[in-house]
Amino acid sequence: MLIGFATKSDFILATAGEELGFAGLTAVFLLYALLVERGYRAGLALRDPFGRLLAVGLASIVALQVFVIAGGVTGLIPLTGMAMPFLAQGGSSVVTNWAIVALLIRVSDSARRQASLT
Numbered sequence: 001m002l003i004g005f006a007t008k009s010d011f012i013l014a015t016a017g018e019e020l021g022f023a024g025l026t027a028v029f030l031l032y033a034l035l036v037e038r039g040y041r042a043g044l045a046l047r048d049p050f051g052r053l054l055a056v057g058l059a060s061i062v063a064l065q066v067f068v069i070a071g072g073v074t075g076l077i078p079l080t081g082m083a084m085p086f087l088a089q090g091g092s093s094v095v096t097n098w099a100i101v102a103l104l105i106r107v108s109d110s111a112r113r114q115a116s117l118t
Contacts, residue, residue: 012088013073029066032085036063039104045111055107058100 017025039059046052065085072079083093 011073012084013069016087028087029070032062032066035059035101035104036066038108042104042108042111045115046107047114048110051107051110055104055111058104058107062097062100 013025016028020028036059039055039062043052043055043059046055062085065082068077068080068082069084071077083090085097086094088094
């Protein structure tokens with residue numbers, strides 16, 4: 001590990017890229033994209049306007065966090081101090097991201113139940 005200080009800062013993505021390589025970092029981004037895509041799909045499947053906005057908003061939060069950190073590490077935008085979802089060390093950020101995933105799972109289940117009723 002050449003970037004030792006980065007494991008506890010905004011540069012956790014650089015450390016993950018160093019340890020996993022290009023293929024591993026691509027897999028990490030694909031997992032984030034899958035999470036966001038499933039959130040959008042669940043939101044669009046709902047008939048309830050509040051649930052639709054909730055799912056799309058929560059998926060957008062995750063997408064924005066990943067975009068800001070990836071953009072900051074690559075130098076495209078300034079670093080903000082935001083934590084990378086599920087990678088960065090931090091108590092409240094990890095709890096919040098798991099709460100977002102739990103809400104997305106609940107909304108997805110509700111959308112699936114609505115689809116099976118019709």
